[in-house]
Amino acid sequence: MDPVIVKETLIKVxxxxxxxxxLECPPLSGAIKPVENIPKFDSxxxxxxxxxxxxxxxxIPKDVNIFVDETTKLARTIDETAGFICDLLKKQSEQKAAAA
Structure with a gap:
């Protein structure tokens, strides 16, 4: 999946x-961290x-927080979130292919 398309969809959502x-919505770009920069965007x-x-x-599994890095506990930017989603989908695809 293309990170640019995921980013555009994420911004739209x-x-x-x-x-x-x-609620107010600031101008959204790839550098914005939704958890920190969007009003009342919380858990x-x-x-x-x-x-x-x-x-x-x-x-996307229900138990995965795409907006916060599980290891560092730091909020992800929209660009980082899009990349994370693409990596997650790639891993899922590889697992399905290996199981087939």
Missing amino acids: LSQIQTDSG NVWPVATRILATEKAE
Whole structure:
């Protein structure tokens, strides 16, 4: 999957969530960290964004926080999130191919 397409979809999903919630949405770019830079984007909202993204683009496990690095506990930028999703999907694809 193309990280640019994932990034564009992610930005669309984040913008829509903010609009639907009646919240301000800053201009979104690849350098923005949703957890830190989008108002009220927290652990109650990120699973919703992940599910919407999963229905539009990819199978993302429910227990994976795409917005925070599990190892460092640091928030990911939109670009980093898109790259993480692409890596995750590649690994899933490889696992399915190996199992077949």
